[in-house]
Amino acid sequence: MADKEQIQTALKSVKFPGFSRDIVSFGLVREVEQNDNEVLIGIEITTADTTIPERIAADIKSAVGALEGIDEVKVRMEISQPKQQPSPAGAAGSKPNTSQAMQQVKYAIAVASGKGGVGKSTVTVNIACALQRLLEAEGKSGVGIMDCDIYGPSIPLMLGAAGRPEIENDLIVPIENFGVRTMSMGFLVDEDTPVVWRGPMIMKTIQQFAQNVNWGELEILVVDLPPGTGDAQLSLVQTIPLEGAVIVTTPQPAASNVARRGARMFDKVSVPLLGVVENMSYLEAADGSRQNLFGEGGGSETAKSLGTELLGQLPIDPNIRIGCDKGIPIVISDPDSKASQVFMEIARQILNSLVKK
Structure with a gap:
């Protein structure tokens, strides 16, 4: 049987x-x-x-x-029935369950965490910029960020993207900086306006980002999810065919244990894990010695329990925070730094995984 x-x-x-x-x-x-x-x-x-x-x-x-x-x-x-008529099934470049606006996006991946405060959006922005650098070197089309962290949309600040999106042919045109196209609730509400929404409104916004934003021709769309496993996450995976997800955690058990629970949501909806990124792994002194301020082993244990890879361990570097506060990610402002090198290696592994699919 x-x-x-x-x-x-x-x-x-x-x-x-x-x-x-x-x-x-x-x-x-x-x-x-x-x-x-x-x-x-x-x-x-x-x-x-x-x-x-x-x-x-x-x-x-x-x-x-x-x-x-x-x-x-x-x-x-x-x-x-789709709200916008998609391309016929089997047509070149078309994908099921996606609108016309998403038809030119080759890969969509999610960046997620089980809890807040682990630097998920910081990781998202720097990975996106690293992917953009790698793709530019290969002469390929670009990268986009869909900021689905509705309650705390920090991507525009971190990417140095500002202004109000324009409307062309009934589609929203994303804001672009450093070659990365971005759409975020942060562009649509005032800085001091709180977003007090219930689940259905969140899901509607995410669907709008997928169906009514002209992403154009993109090699990779990086989706920054809010922490947890609630309405926003479920709405996303039901709206966009994701090629995979990256889980962000920190070394201590308080983050890594929650990260494992959050990551298992992707397994239930058949989205493969591309790997785990451990943020704030260590503080490196001038003599090269390392201090594990938040413990150690959380990233590798999370990856092992989920049956995936540890993509990289990011150091505690004030310049990462400074870069995001100034709107110039460290991958752009200081490409030779240790942190930038780790971000580039993480992006390289993600790109290799997508190409092999």
Whole structure:
């Protein structure tokens, strides 16, 4: 008799029509229920093409029905119509569940943390700038940052991006600085205005950032998530097909334990982890000796427990904070610093992981 793990494996063989990626990695599978020799598969999909759900259902029944001991396969399909008509399935460069505004984004990755105060947005900005430098050297298109930290949108300050976005052809044009395009709630509200919103309003804003922002041709869109595993995170992974997620933590158990719990949300929605970044790892003295002010081992333990890689350990460097406060990330202001070198290596590993997919 086939078990749920074998059923999941069978579902991973079902491709989204016209694409090389499977329905599990796209996050379309919402439930798998097994009752003896009967299996119920719940699918949630956004498409205007009525033939796609039919083909997916038929492929599911074929793949799962071939397993030992499975006599009947039922597919429960929840279909939503896209608000903006996407490109036809299988068209060059098109992606399922994304609007026209996202069609030219090649890879979308999330940067997340289980708790606040670990420097997630600082890491996001510097990784994005590092990725931009690497891509420029290869002559490829650029990088964008979608700031989904609705309550504390700090990306504009850290990137030195200011002003009000313009509207062209009913789409918002992101603000650009250092070659990185950015969209944030920080551009849309006054500095002293608190964002006091409930979950549905947050989800609507994230959907707007994905569907009504003209990101243009981007190699990588880096999404800065708010800490935790609430509405914003779930809305994002249901709106954008993410290629992977990077988890940010600090060395002490208070951060790393929460980071592990937060990271497991991505596993439940079939978003692979690209690795773990340990921030504020050590303070390096002039003689090269290191002090572990926040303990040690949290990043490596987190990566090991999640079955992923430790991408890098970032030093405690006042210039990282100073750079973000001035709106010039250290990767730009001091590219030869130890911290910048670590950021570049982290970006290089992320880029290599995406290219291999």
